[in-house]
Amino acid sequence: MVVGAPPNRRRLLPRLFEAHERDGFLTAESVAVIAADLQLPLAEAWEAATAYPDFAIDAPQEPGADCSGLSCVLNGAPEVPPGRHSACRFRCYDAPAPAADAPFPETALGVRGPLLAPDLADWRGLEAARAAGREAALAQIEAAGLRGRGGAYFPVATKWRGALAEQRPIALVVNAEEGEPGIFKDRALLGLRSQRFLEGLAIAAEVLEPETVIVFVNGAAGAARASLQTAIREHADLLPDSVQVVLGGGGYVLGEETTLLNALEGRKPVPRLRPPYPAESGLFGMPTVVNNVETLAALSAIFREGAEAFRALGHADAPGTKLFSISGHVARPGVHELALGTTVADAIAAAGGPSPDRTLAALVGGPSGGFLPPAQFDAPLLPGRLHDTGAVTGSGGIIVLDQSADLRGAALAMSAYNALESCGKCTPCREGSPRAHAAFEGGASADLPDLIEALEAGSLCGLGAMAPGPIRSALHFWPERFR
Numbered sequence: 001m002v003v004g005a006p007p008n009r010r011r012l013l014p015r016l017f018e019a020h021e022r023d024g025f026l027t028a029e030s031v032a033v034i035a036a037d038l039q040l041p042l043a044e045a046w047e048a049a050t051a052y053p054d055f056a057i058d059a060p061q062e063p064g065a066d067c068s069g070l071s072c073v074l075n076g077a078p079e080v081p082p083g084r085h086s087a088c089r090f091r092c093y094d095a096p097a098p099a100a101d102a103p104f105p106e107t108a109l110g111v112r113g114p115l116l117a118p119d120l121a122d123w124r125g126l127e128a129a130r131a132a133g134r135e136a137a138l139a140q141i142e143a144a145g146l147r148g149r150g151g152a153y154f155p156v157a158t159k160w161r162g163a164l165a166e167q168r169p170i171a172l173v174v175n176a177e178e179g180e181p182g183i184f185k186d187r188a189l190l191g192l193r194s195q196r197f198l199e200g201l202a203i204a205a206e207v208l209e210p211e212t213v214i215v216f217v218n219g220a221a222g223a224a225r226a227s228l229q230t231a232i233r234e235h236a237d238l239l240p241d242s243v244q245v246v247l248g249g250g251g252y253v254l255g256e257e258t259t260l261l262n263a264l265e266g267r268k269p270v271p272r273l274r275p276p277y278p279a280e281s282g283l284f285g286m287p288t289v290v291n292n293v294e295t296l297a298a299l300s301a302i303f304r305e306g307a308e309a310f311r312a313l314g315h316a317d318a319p320g321t322k323l324f325s326i327s328g329h330v331a332r333p334g335v336h337e338l339a340l341g342t343t344v345a346d347a348i349a350a351a352g353g354p355s356p357d358r359t360l361a362a363l364v365g366g367p368s369g370g371f372l373p374p375a376q377f378d379a380p381l382l383p384g385r386l387h388d389t390g391a392v393t394g395s396g397g398i399i400v401l402d403q404s405a406d407l408r409g410a411a412l413a414m415s416a417y418n419a420l421e422s423c424g425k426c427t428p429c430r431e432g433s434p435r436a437h438a439a440f441e442g443g444a445s446a447d448l449p450d451l452i453e454a455l456e457a458g459s460l461c462g463l464g465a466m467a468p469g470p471i472r473s474a475l476h477f478w479p480e481r482f483r
Contacts, residue, residue, distance in 0.1 A: 008038035010284075012266030016049050017219055017247045025056040040266070047268045051423070052249025054220060069181045070363065070399050070410055071327035072096040079409065088181035090221070092327035092399075093334040103223040104184070104191035108334035111350050113313065113321040114301040115294070116188075116337045120195040125303035126238065129203040137207045141299070144307035145319040150175060150292035151255070151394045152462075153318065153383035156299075159289060160208060162279035166287035169211035172204055173264065173283060173290045176217045176224070177254045180366045181417065182397040185323035186293040188335045190217075190224040193297065194231035200296030202238040203303055208289060212242045216260055219247040252367070252421040255395075256461045257290040258282075259423070270425040271461035294323055315341035318382050322393070326351035328362075328400035344386070344398070345377035353400045361407055361477070363399040365392035367414045367421075368466035370473030371407070389476045390469025407474065408481045414470035415440050422464065428454050429464030440471050443483060 015034045020026050026049050035045035049055060066077055069088030073079055077096035091097035093108035109116050129137045142157035163170050178186045189197050205213060217225045229245055236243075251269055253259045258272035261283050282288025298320060302310045311319040318340040324347055327333040331352025338347055344364060345356070353359065356374040363371050364381075370390025372379070379386040381393045401410060419433040432455040439448040452468040459465045475482055 008040060009266035010264065011038055012040060012045060012048060013248065013263055014246060016045075016052075016055065017249065020055050020249070021219075024060040025058060027058055038266075044267070048263075048266060051268045051270075052251055053421075054248075054250030066099055067091060067095070067097040069095075070413060071182060071333070073413070074328050074399070074401060074405055074410075079413075090178070090181075090184045090187060090218075092182055092184060092325065095327060095333065101220060101222045103227070104188045106192060109188060109192065110326075110332050110334045110336040111338060113337040113339075114305065114310075115196065115297050115321060115323060116193065116335070119193050120199060120300070123199055123202075123238065125199050125300045126202045126206065128303045129206050129299075134207050134209075137203070137303075140302065140307050144302045144310040145317075146295070146298055146302060146310070147318055147383065148292060149294035149298065149322060149395075151392075153393075156291070156295060159279055159291075162277075163208065163287040163289050166280060168287055170208050171283040171286045171288040172208055172210035172213045173257075173260065173288055174201065174213075174215040174293060174296065175255070175257065175260055175290055176215055176221075176228070176293045177248055177260065178218055178221070178293075179248075179250055179252050179254055180368075180395055180397065181252075182327060182363070182366050182399050183325045183395050185325050185335050185396060187221055187224040188323070189293050189297055190221075191227045194227050195235070196300045197228075197293055197297045198231050198235055198238065200299035201243075203299045204289070204291065204296055205240050210240065210242070210289070211286065212244070212283075213240055214244045214246055214264060214283075216246050216248060216254075216264065219249055251423070252417075253423045253461070253463055256463055259461070260290065261288065270423045273460070313339045315339075315380070315382055322381065322396055324381070324396040324398055326353075326398045326400070328398075329354060329359075329402040329405065330400050338381070340393075341380045341382055343377060344372060344379050344381060345374075347381060347398055348377065348400055351398075351400070354402045358402050359400065360403050360405050361401045361410075363401070363410065363414070363470070364397075365390070365394035365469065366397040367417050368392070368463060368469055369394055369397070370469040371411065371477065372473065373477050376477075387473065389473035390466065391473060392466070392469075407478055411470050411474035411482075412437070412441055415467075418463075418467035418470075422467075426458070426460035426464060428458035429460070429467065432459075433464065433467050436468060436471060440475075440482070 067089035071092035075095040147153040
């Protein structure tokens with residue numbers, strides 16, 4: 001149980017998910033029953049319930065359509081009708097993919113390094129962390145130079161030390177929501193390398209000694225969830241008794257850590273103002289460490305092989321390997337483990353992409369990233385922007401478009417997705433994203449630069465600030481296609 005947490009409020013999202021999974025939809029009546037049971041204001045419960053895009057309201061959603069994400073469209077799936085979501089099913093390695101969730105196939109693992117090596121047969125990484133003790137373990141993480149793998153690349157040891165400095169009970173939250181179209185690396189880890197992730201989670205629990213541990217999983221990722229729950233059940237002796245698996249109702253904005261914390265608190269999933277940062281005051285006011293699945297899996301590699309071995313791969317400022325979800329017009333779509341600092345060109349080549357003369361572009365960094373032409377493929381995949389117009393390494397998504405692709409349609413699909421996924425909390429994103437998309441669709445009107453500037457400067461969280469990336473990059477490199 002979370003220290004100081006209202007026991008009823010923290011149960012709201014699990015109860016909503018349970019009702020939706022049982023009935024196939026939520027109604028005002030079913031939400032009212034839940035609110036009454038939990039002694040919560042109905043308005044707050046309803047506000048939270050209706051904020052998740054995967055929760056159908058009043059009637060079941062239409063039978064799951066096949067995927068309409070960008071990789072699937074590039075490989076023959078129907079395009080998304082105007083005004084509707086690009087509904088990625090996170091099976092871009094199988095494009096065009098069916099709607100149904102399925103276990104991640106070993107065949108969709110490409111280039112392999114320490115994270116994708118065969119799953120563990122022992123727990124020597126955890127044993128090494130226990131033998132080292134907190135301070136020595138923190139020093140080893142610091143020496144390895146591990147940065148978070150969720151997209152922001154914040155130094156892990158710095159985040160952990162910040163939470164520990166509060167000298168209060170800590171919450172450890174693992175973000176396994178993975179709701180970004182074109183990203184499926186965490187599903188691969190949970191489905192095929194669950195013990196490596198579990199060892200990393202146990203190491204984090206050993207060092208942080210958290211009061212509570214929560215793994216937040218995308219509710220639609222049934223196979224990954226089942227694999228995770230089986231691993232936790234079979235190896236419960238490695239973890240604190242407080243470990244919980246919480247399932248969400250979708251939404252791109254859940255990739256933002258304070259939004260995730262609001263969801264776990266039974267509130268509307270929207271970003272919080274910062275400061276305070278989660279490490280200072282996060283889940284129900286507790287110092288909170290939020291880490292990604294891949295980040296924790298990297299801890300296993302560090303404590304098994306040592307900080308020097310980890311640093312031997314990657315870049316001096318960003319050591320280690322990174323999992324990249326590469327799809328689109330490539331021969332070997334899937335998850336590829338590459339050293340940070342690998343160029344975009346080499347990443348595409350690893351996945352069997354077309355030669356530069358047959359390549360039109362690559363979307364690097366997903367809907368919050370940007371398009372790059374082959375002339376920019378020498379950019380190294382490192383934290384920060386790869387180009388001023390928007391492309392980022394981010395969570396590691398790369399979608400390749402060959403010369404047959406409709407670049408205009410792809411860019412419009414990304415800007416439409418960002419507009420539809422705005423959580424609505426801040427005016428620049430709520431109003432600016434759909435207006436920027438409309439201006440972009442209409443041929444790059446004169447007020448588009450001002451809209452982009454307002455989005456980048458005034459949005460509350462990074463998702464709004466980065467939403468113009470696909471627009472800016474497409475207009476910069478291919479202006480003739482948008483007149």
